[in-house]
Amino acid sequence: MLSKQLEDKKLNIAIIDSNQSFAQKVKIAGGGKCNFTNTNLSSKNFSGDEKFINYVLKHYSKDDFLKFLSDQKIEIRKGKYYFFKNSSNQLISKLKSKNTTYIFNEKVLDIEKVDDIFNIKTSKHTYQAKKLIVASGGESFKNIGASSLALDIAKKFDIQTTPFTPALVPxxxxxxxxxxxxxxxxxxxxxxxxxxxxxxxxxxxxxxxxxxxxxxxxxxxxxxxxxxxxxxxxxxxxxxxxxxxxxxxxxxxxxxxxxxxxxxxxxxxxxxxxxxxxxxxxxxxxxxxxxxxxxxxLGFSKAEVSRGGVDTSEIDETTMMSKKVKNLYFLGEALDVTGELGGYNIQWAISSSYVCSKSIC
Ligand SMILES: Cc1cc2nc3c(=O)[nH]c(=O)nc-3n(C[C@H](O)[C@H](O)[C@H](O)COP(=O)(O)OP(=O)(O)OC[C@H]3O[C@@H](n4cnc5c(N)ncnc54)[C@H](O)[C@@H]3O)c2cc1C
Structure with a gap:
């Protein structure tokens, strides 16, 4: 979603992911049909700062998401929880952008900011970028790429964090x-x-x-x-x-x-x-x-999400940019905002990426 909007503005975008393809969690979410939002959506269904969450959900609501899916002709199954009628792959294929460079199988190891440029050191190369968006999620399900990268980057720039702990877990x-x-x-x-x-x-x-x-x-x-x-x-x-x-x-x-x-x-x-x-x-x-x-x-290996993350007091909710470090953005599960079971976490990832991409556009 993020890259699609940025791409429309002819920005030069690259997505780096340690997995071999992107949106692996969306792929397995909800048994492959992904519960992507909920009839009752409010900040009350989340742990995190209510004002921050409300702002983001108001700027990209459940209805905005449903409209996007309908425009893309993706069929859904509506109950209290919303699922895709066929498979999450339908959404994933629509999120993929032609003009974005996808760099897979490379783990981001370290970030430095020299003057106004971010140096992104991965397991294979070093890349440079004017803007850096950290959407690396939480620590649950390490077998599909999860890591503490968001917290490591935040700490490096003296941005306050709360440790990740397992949530939505037996x-x-x-x-x-x-x-x-x-x-x-x-x-x-x-x-x-x-x-x-x-x-x-x-x-x-x-x-x-x-x-x-x-x-x-x-x-x-x-x-x-x-x-x-x-x-x-x-x-x-x-x-x-x-x-x-x-x-x-x-x-x-x-x-x-x-x-x-x-x-x-x-x-x-x-x-x-x-x-x-x-x-x-x-x-x-x-x-x-x-x-x-x-x-x-039962721990991170059984937890659908991670509670904790980058403190939202450090983030401008109108842009998702760090208040301390210009052009450094955090969104999705990397932030200290976690939803209950019921599609809230996918909605949060989508809503926060929308706010971020809109501000960059
Ligand atoms: C089994 C399971 C089922 C779920 N089901 C649902 C559901 O039905 N509904 C719902 O709302 N939520 C569900 N969730 C939670 C939901 O999938 C996540 O909250 C959501 O995907 C978070 O989105 P994100 O973009 O912030 O992070 P993620 O989707 O976690 O994406 C982060 C990406 O960053 C990459 N990455 C991490 N560290 C590095 C690094 N060092 N270098 C390079 N790349 C890195 C990862 O490979 C990953 O692709 C489920 C989660 C799991 C594990």
Missing amino acids: LSLQPDQFWMKKLSGISFNVEISVEGKVLDEDMLFTHKSLSGPVILSTSLYWKKGSISINFIPNQNIDKDILKSNKKISSYLNIPKRFAKEFLEHIDLNDKTCSSLKVDELEKLKTINFYSFAPAGN
Whole structure:
């Protein structure tokens, strides 16, 4: 997108990428169909500076992106999340520009600025440029080219950064929660409270972690300490349960296999609801606010994105240029802006590159 706009202005552009072709993450995103944006798009779906994010999303919104795709005749599948109908390759081919020089299989190792020129040292050559745009993403999925390049360049120029940490990643369990391992394969809607955010989506139990959309988004906000899970958001367990003659596991609007494991975990027999004693009811109520601290996450190799990056206080949001270093730009995941699961990160990469290219044009 960036290079296409710049190329239209007859600028001399080169893209250097250590991969053998570009947009590898877009290619594999969303199982090859890339979830590229979301019906509900606002700065509230991101971790990062709200004012900065709002400015960028306002200047290239979901609707602008959809119009671009429609103009390019790329078919999409619209639900809450937007996907490509066929494959992400359709977008990738449209982003490719004829007059851009693509330099693949070269890793950028170091950058220097001498007078007004950037010297870009790669694993094979040194290139020179008047303007340098760092769109090198975060550190997740190193097997497809990810590196800490953005942070290394920023630090070199005394630009503040926040270290990259894995996000949109499954969370691992402490021994106290190992009872959940028996539920591997089950998925259902839950509500999670984490760091003042409330997220409502499906959770998936796996044999060694918690995953699914709600957990991946939780991992974006979770630092350390407890999260609280409401396993039955559509059913508040209170004394009304005592009026029922059903068994507890039948009364709960939740997969029976989960209900039975949960009851065993809180040491409660699956008895008739009306026979629950006061203390037993209190234990059962925790199904609406089950609190525990995850052990950690599954790391960069399983994380769809990296939280952290170049501090946005160092960047002019109207251009994406560094406030300290003229003609040095950062965008996309390289910035300390990270979206929840749901197409927010591709939208962010596209919106921030649009703001940058527009200012350069
Ligand atoms: C498996 C997976 C699935 C995902 N699915 C989705 C999804 O469905 N929806 C969504 O919104 N987001 C998704 N994401 C996240 C999304 O792909 C990224 O947030 C987005 O691609 C970031 O764009 P970017 O241009 O900032 O960086 P990237 O797309 O990461 O591009 C950075 C480029 O820089 C290159 N590079 C890095 N270091 C160097 C170096 N030293 N020298 C030369 N080149 C270098 C890399 O090879 C890479 O091509 C997914 C991510 C993964 C890993």
